[in-house]
Amino acid sequence: MQEKYLPSEIEHTAQARWTASQTYRARDDSDRPKYYCLSMFPYPSGRLHMGHVRNYTIGDVLARYHAMRGYNVMQPMGWDAFGLPAENAAIANNVPPAAWTYANIDHMRTQLQALGFAIDWSRELATCKPDYYRWEQWLFTRLFEKGVIYKKMATVNWDPIDQTVLANEQVIEGRGWRSGALVEKRDIPMYFFRITQYADELLSGLDNLPGWPERVKTMQANWIGKSVGVRLAFKIPPAPPLSKGGESLLWVFTTRADTLMGVTFVAVAAEHPLATRAAENNPELAAFIAECKQGSVAEADMATMEKKGMDTGLKVSHPLTGESIPVWVGNYVLMSYGEGAVMAVPAHDERDFGFAQKYGLPIKQVIGVEGETFSLDAWQEWYADKARGHCVNSGKYDGLGYEAAVDAIAADLAAKGLGEKKTQFRLRDWGISRQRYWGCPIPIVHCEACGDVPVPAGQLPVVLPEDVVPDGSGNPLNKRADFVNCVCPKCGGAARRETDTMDTFVESSWYYARYACPDFDGGMLDARANKWLPVDQYIGGIEHAILHLLYARFFHKLMRDEGLVSSDEPFVNLLTQGMVIADTYYRESADGKKTWFNPADVETRDDVAVLKADGQPVVAGGTEKMAKSKNNGVDPQALIDQYGADTARLFTMFAAPPEQSLEWSDAGVEGAHRFLKRLWKLAFEHVQGGTVAAFAGGELPDAAKTLRRQLHQTIHKVSDDIERRKQFNTAIAAVMELMNALAKLEGMDATTRSVRQEVLEAAVAMLAPIVPHIGEALYAELKPDAAMAWPAVDEAALVQDEIELMLQVNGKLRGQIRVASAATREAVEAAALAGEVAQKYLEGKPPKKVVVVPGRLVNIVV
RNA sequence: GCCGGGAUGGCGGAAUCGGUAGACGCAGCGGAUUCAAAAUCCGCCGCUGGUAACAGUGUGGGGGUUCGAGUCCCCCUCCCGGCACCA
Numbered sequence: 001m002q003e004k005y006l007p008s009e010i011e012h013t014a015q016a017r018w019t020a021s022q023t024y025r026a027r028d029d030s031d032r033p034k035y036y037c038l039s040m041f042p043y044p045s046g047r048l049h050m051g052h053v054r055n056y057t058i059g060d061v062l063a064r065y066h067a068m069r070g071y072n073v074m075q076p077m078g079w080d081a082f083g084l085p086a087e088n089a090a091i092a093n094n095v096p097p098a099a100w101t102y103a104n105i106d107h108m109r110t111q112l113q114a115l116g117f118a119i120d121w122s123r124e125l126a127t128c129k130p131d132y133y134r135w136e137q138w139l140f141t142r143l144f145e146k147g148v149i150y151k152k153m154a155t156v157n158w159d160p161i162d163q164t165v166l167a168n169e170q171v172i173e174g175r176g177w178r179s180g181a182l183v184e185k186r187d188i189p190m191y192f193f194r195i196t197q198y199a200d201e202l203l204s205g206l207d208n209l210p211g212w213p214e215r216v217k218t219m220q221a222n223w224i225g226k227s228v229g230v231r232l233a234f235k236i237p238p239a240p241p242l243s244k245g246g247e248s249l250l251w252v253f254t255t256r257a258d259t260l261m262g263v264t265f266v267a268v269a270a271e272h273p274l275a276t277r278a279a280e281n282n283p284e285l286a287a288f289i290a291e292c293k294q295g296s297v298a299e300a301d302m303a304t305m306e307k308k309g310m311d312t313g314l315k316v317s318h319p320l321t322g323e324s325i326p327v328w329v330g331n332y333v334l335m336s337y338g339e340g341a342v343m344a345v346p347a348h349d350e351r352d353f354g355f356a357q358k359y360g361l362p363i364k365q366v367i368g369v370e371g372e373t374f375s376l377d378a379w380q381e382w383y384a385d386k387a388r389g390h391c392v393n394s395g396k397y398d399g400l401g402y403e404a405a406v407d408a409i410a411a412d413l414a415a416k417g418l419g420e421k422k423t424q425f426r427l428r429d430w431g432i433s434r435q436r437y438w439g440c441p442i443p444i445v446h447c448e449a450c451g452d453v454p455v456p457a458g459q460l461p462v463v464l465p466e467d468v469v470p471d472g473s474g475n476p477l478n479k480r481a482d483f484v485n486c487v488c489p490k491c492g493g494a495a496r497r498e499t500d501t502m503d504t505f506v507e508s509s510w511y512y513a514r515y516a517c518p519d520f521d522g523g524m525l526d527a528r529a530n531k532w533l534p535v536d537q538y539i540g541g542i543e544h545a546i547l548h549l550l551y552a553r554f555f556h557k558l559m560r561d562e563g564l565v566s567s568d569e570p571f572v573n574l575l576t577q578g579m580v581i582a583d584t585y586y587r588e589s590a591d592g593k594k595t596w597f598n599p600a601d602v603e604t605r606d607d608v609a610v611l612k613a614d615g616q617p618v619v620a621g622g623t624e625k626m627a628k629s630k631n632n633g634v635d636p637q638a639l640i641d642q643y644g645a646d647t648a649r650l651f652t653m654f655a656a657p658p659e660q661s662l663e664w665s666d667a668g669v670e671g672a673h674r675f676l677k678r679l680w681k682l683a684f685e686h687v688q689g690g691t692v693a694a695f696a697g698g699e700l701p702d703a704a705k706t707l708r709r710q711l712h713q714t715i716h717k718v719s720d721d722i723e724r725r726k727q728f729n730t731a732i733a734a735v736m737e738l739m740n741a742l743a744k745l746e747g748m749d750a751t752t753r754s755v756r757q758e759v760l761e762a763a764v765a766m767l768a769p770i771v772p773h774i775g776e777a778l779y780a781e782l783k784p785d786a787a788m789a790w791p792a793v794d795e796a797a798l799v800q801d802e803i804e805l806m807l808q809v810n811g812k813l814r815g816q817i818r819v820a821s822a823a824t825r826e827a828v829e830a831a832a833l834a835g836e837v838a839q840k841y842l843e844g845k846p847p848k849k850v851v852v853v854p855g856r857l858v859n860i861v862v
Numbered sequence: 863g864c865c866g867g868g869a870u871g872g873c874g875g876a877a878u879c880g881g882u883a884g885a886c887g888c889a890g891c892g893g894a895u896u897c898a899a900a901a902u903c904c905g906c907c908g909c910u911g912g913u914a915a916c917a918g919u920g921u922g923g924g925g926g927u928u929c930g931a932g933u934c935c936c937c938c939u940c941c942c943g944g945c946a947c948c949a
């Protein structure tokens with residue numbers, strides 16, 4: 001055995017052996033129980049970052065642990081290969097996104113392999129390959145024909161200078177990131193998945209996911225946002241027909257129909273037909289509407305901007321009282337939400353209250369709470385209190401509580417044909433059209449005669465040309481005659497191919513299923529999908545808690561309803577790893593553009609952060625998720641090069657529990673490496689004396705017996721930490737403690753050496769899922785030619801004759817007592833009261849109360 | 863703004879079911895080894911007072927429940943994630 005721990009040598013040897021013997025190939029035909037362990041696939045951005053290392057190490061620990069436990073494990077890997085960054089790189093470097101993406105995949109695959117993950121590489125897939133997206137297009141056409149996909153207008157960010165649609169990320173403080181132009185809202189036709197049709201099932205299905213974190217389920221439930229309210233209409237007085245269908249009704253939705261008698265105005269979106277009509281003869285209003293159309297469509301921007309409005313001069317009549325109500329245009333009302341109009345009750349809605357105060361609109365109290373006095377001066381929380389409030393100033397509804405009032409008002413509205421109760425979801429249909437090149441083409445042909453025609457299955461895939469270099473001004477596919485010009489599949493006439501591509505969330509919504517049968521060319525999925533699905537353990541960043549995970553759950557149900565899978569949910573257990581975060585640093589140029597610097601290139605001199613290259617100060621931008629956009633990613637490659645993959649893996653697992661965010665710091669890596677060297681040395685010294693059979697029973701000296709007890713406690717703890725708690729930092733700490741204790745065990749007699757053998761074998765096996773290379777190398781030295789199995793707990797080794805209990809007086813720690821581990825509650829109490837400490841505090845008086853917590857403590861209340 | 867999460871020594875973190883706060887590691891300090899250094903090994907290490915035994919105090923801030931609160935409840939502050947076209 002080598003005396004020195006040489007990571008690169010043992011890592012290369014181990015990896016070569018795994019590749020040669022296809023150790024991690026998942027067997028489709030095995031009769032062992034399956035364990036499908038999946039980590040969210042990476043976007044091939046160029047290089048691995050620490051978040052990847054963390055994510056894939058967590059998955060690998062669980063995969064390897066279950067393999068040691070006898071499961072038939074599948075751990076696949078692939079590439080979420082379409083996306084915006086490839087286009088940005090293309091613009092910057094004049095390379096086609098395809099070439100850039102494939103080069104990144106090759107590099108990152110090499111990096112993943114150097115980390116020694118137990119991945120079945122035979123199942124690798126990339127979403128930008130036609131043999132993958134072909135089936136996505138096929139499903140699209142199926143769903144289009146079923147009406148699950150439909151087309152409607154939707155609002156996007158429009159850059160008037162670059163003449164292109166912008167992603168929310170590309171809008172910086174209301175301006176286009178490249179042009180600096182004020183962004184405008186523009187309505188364009190898009191395809192939508194009718195996800196709202198599945199809203200109820202997506203909500204109720206959360207109850208069948210005990211293996212998901214509560215916080216994720218709560219976030220999804222709130223996102224879906226089921227609420228029961230009332231849809232009601234205000235009458236638009238006779239005039240040219242205005243609203244949809246010429247009904248002359250202005251519809252709104254409210255969850256607070258009980259406040260209907262307090263409506264003092266109605267607010268509509270800038271794009272609403274009523275607003276458009278009112279602006280025809282009102283240049284001031286037209287200017288305001290134009291102003292409302294500026295700015296991004298992001299909800300966070302909408303919610304935080306200053307609420308502005310303008311009177312249209314139009315009036316509608318209240319559905320119950322007939323009272324004349326003014327119509328305003330509000331910049332906070334979105335056309336694409338609900339009806340594009342809201343009723344305003346300033347007295348009982350905080351946003352309406354502020355708006356009414358600002359514009360001097362009437363505020364009419366219609367809800368009261370016992371003992372509270374309404375005042376127009378300032379908003380108070382109770383104004384909106386559904387639980388305590390009851391109707392006032394509301395005529396026949398006075399005195400009714402929330403539910404009774406809503407019921408009564410809904411019934412009266414229904415009688416007039418002006419409203420009904422309605423279940424509403426916050427969730428909106430999923431718009432998937434992207435006016436971008438590097439994505440999966442939407443398989444639709446536009447024919448003058450036949451309309452939108454889905455591409456027939458036999459003509460799929462619609463292949464995306466890979467030799468395109470975008471220039472930042474619109475979708476380059478529009479300029480490709482060979483792509484655009486086509487023949488209508490229905491009538492054979494000349495037609496135009498859709499050039500929009502799909503949201504990349506579509507690819508990542510079903511890849512987990514395709515891993516079961518990546519080579520199947522007869523359809524989207526084959527029977528192997530039901531062998532492997534659902535995924536037993538899914539691991540990924542908490543930032544995906546809502547969108548990706550909700551879309552994947554939705555897709556699973558779509559595939560189920562197509563007969564492709566038989567389960568209802570895709571992921572049985574979910575682990576959401578926390579962010580890897582790091583400091584950010586930037587400099588701002590005169591035109592307000594920020595340049596971000598990597599923390600590795602920044603140092604602190606006299607408490608000032610400066611760039612190493614020029615010694616000039618940089619601005620600290622706070623600690624944020626490692627991201628390309630902030631250039632604060634730490635490159636794990638340097639870590640691997642210097643210390644080896646095992647150290648990188650050990651450190652990321654040891655530094656923080658998986659679900660918490662991990663603040664990066666270079667310190668600490670050294671400690672992880674030191675531990676591996678120490679482990680190697682302990683094994684080396686033992687092996688030098690000749691290997692022996694592990695302890696198999698018999699009498700032991702006290703020190704060895706204590707160590708054996710600690711060993712079996714550790715096996716119990718580590719198994720529980722990995723399998724149930726999924727908290728690896730404490731598992732590692734427990735093995736470190738065990739190794740510290742082992743180093744202190746003296747004696748070279750055969751019995752002691754057999755205990756040492758037992759401890760080393762078990763410790764190496766327990767660490768192997770985390771540090772597989774050194775694990776394999778050491779196990780081969782300790783127990784040549786033996787297969788490594790997960791160690792079993794010897795219950796007999798855990799038995800203790802005497803235990804120590806904490807002694808408290810009035811809840812404060814005052815000492816300890818030793819009692820037989822079998823001692824009864826009475827015996828423990830007696831022993832505690834007899835002790836010196838108790839006598840001192842009791843001063844001869846009897847105790848008020850004695851609390852005995854078995855195995856833990858005794859508390860004497862005096 | 864809304865939804866979700868977090869805050870514990872100089873630092874990362876531990877305390878799993880309300881029961882010894884600070885495991886394990888980093889940094890630091892002292893010692894051994896060495897010609898010297900690196901590496902390694904041993905020891906100390908929340909704060910205040912005390913030579914010490916020990917006492918007091920301490921888990922972002924304020925209040926509460928309890929024999930006992932880092933953990934439960936109420937209020938607040940700050941930080942992080944998401945907000946539908948970043949992935």
